[in-house]
Amino acid sequence: MILVNVDSLSVYELRTIAEQEGIEGAEALSREEIISLLEERYEDYGENADPKDLNLRYMSGLTDYRDISKYVENPPGVEELPEVYPDTEIHLIKKNGSWLYAFWSISPNDSDRLQDGRESIVLSVTIENNGAREEYDVPVSYSDTEWNIGIPYGRGFCCVSLDAVSPDGEKTVLSVSEPEELTDSYWLSHPDEMKYSDSLYRLYLTLITTREGDLVDNPVVRDIVNLFRKEDTKDE
């Protein structure tokens, strides 16, 4: 869970996270209230995490609860990793269907030059979804190095660039990320077909539902199943 940027997320993004975390009524809460509730929620996770969960990968089974890391010998070290690299660049990677993670670095040379020229930095976000393009800028500081970006489902992509903005408002692109594809699901874009696909829907559920009726852990699946259920209710 990426917590580092909770303070810097928009209210819209915070509400989305709150919904995903099962916080009810997030629509009516202020930004500060949502952050406070999310922090409480994350603390709970830390305290209540069951280290003996069989679902943890095998590696955890070997190592959890031993608390022996302090005794582990140091493998022979070679070199410390550098704090910064001499390049200005930005990367964008997909965390899940709703969030991308951007991180960047500004070379010491670029940083000095831009700050001498009193230029500011923005993270420029472009999302193209089903032919519609949305663009917005997020002001960032010279000490910022990462950001989480909320994305919709759909056919399209998101990409980000790191831009310098001069005092008179002129933008210069410093680095552009590779585009990341949005999650494009047939059923999310064809809810109209759902009412004719009852037996197929049941077949899907057969593969992804446990004996106890629990769905496989995936937000897109949950959204699709909710749409199917909505269609079912319409029929009634």
Place this chain on the structure above:
Amino acid sequence: MNKLNLILQAHLPYVRHLEYPKFLEENWLFESLNETYIPLLRMLERLDKDGVDFKLAICFSPTLSTMLTDPALQERFVDYMNGRIELGKKEKKRTAVEETECHQMAIHYLEEAEKNLERFEALGRNILTGFRELHEKNRIELLTTAATHAYLPLYKNYPAAVNAQIAMGLKTHERIFGESARGFWLPDCGYYPGLGDMLVENGVSWCQLASHSVITAKDKSVYSGYKPVELPSGLYGFVRDWSITSLVWSSVSGYPCDTDYRDFYRDIGYYLPLDYVRPYIHEPEVRVFTGYKYHAITGKTDDKAYYSREKAMEKVSLHVDNFLYNVKRRGFAIGSAGINEPIFNLCFDAELFGHRWYEGIEFLEGVLRRADSSDDFVFTTPQSIILENGPVDKLRLNESSWGEGGYSDIWLDGSNSWIYRHIFKAIERMEELTKRFPDQGTLKGRFLNQASRELLLAMASDWPCIMHDGTSVTYAEKRLRNHLGSFNVVYSAMSRNTVNTEWLINAERSSEIFPDIDYRLFESPKD
């Protein structure tokens, strides 16, 4: 007829620290050998000898198969087993007069350890030869995975690095097993659009896929994962059946949670007097698992009941029946939806059986035996299914994995996101080195080969996964920093057009993996 594809993945990260007389994390390999890999082999050999008609697919990751064929680690495993046998003999005597409820199990553990060591020695200390024999008898399909089990979706912007993981995985498999693998286990079921093309170019014909990949696909599925998926590249995908695997895998209701089964955590290494267990734990006085465990899960209580092998075996029998009953029931439901002979793809970490779930090997044996004596089930392999040339679902899929939430959240969270800054830079620099030094032989070539070895090891999915789980974080971080630091040694030296010979010899000695690596694997396809 219900077709079952049992696909086991045996994987451990590359851990080899000969610079220490004993190294704690090497026990990951030794425990898995004694509790999973050798018992699994012995069980499969037993089935073969008894004429049971069974099939399954097993992936031995390149890091694991390298360790399994490493003479130094084999020697250390023999030492480990001798220690276990020595402790077993002491336990046999101790439990004859105290804690007598444990006596039968003490004998059982001792006998099993002796049989495992005997089989290990009989195979020339290389258990893979045993699995290979079963493969030659057409019982097992052997497959491979990424060179160091890198979680590939996070590297999709670096096709050369992904290709290096695929190519080195296949090359290692070929070197160790003497033939090419057609199946490729996607580490953690991590798939992204475009990955299939690279796999096909490397001669792979199939992979496994996460269970939710079909319902969330870009196209409408007809068979819902009960027939193979054909990806745009022509690669076949076998979709993990969550419904059936969760009968075993669920942390809430899976069979391994049964209270009569043996408890994984209560081990004499932790509760018998230090003087007694000292020779079998970690120096100086770090209590660790010894493998001698005498209690049943019992429930959420510290007051654990003594384990009864008889009771546990009765439960295994019930669970085998229940498992096959559930498959049959699902088969009826799927058949009534018009899909005949559905294929159930059951993908598991191999180490779950025997090591984590002590009775897991007996469970697998029971399932394979009973399925063979029934007309309702047949165990098969993905390659056999492909050769049948039956119906397929042509689909374009989204990015997916079998991790929490179905995407990359495990390998990219607040605990581990910092690593990608360094790994991506190292990949870019490796690509740069291949461009600057396209044809280096001898010493410089070896130096560059070592850089690519270090980079592959840094890309292993195990390090971010351990950081996410918060388990052996110190070790994972040190390993990662060490590999990237080593990579930087080469990069800095080659930037000055020099080779640090002494460093190179030490580095090659400490990671004897991928002896046939060629740094040009990292040539960027854009060049």
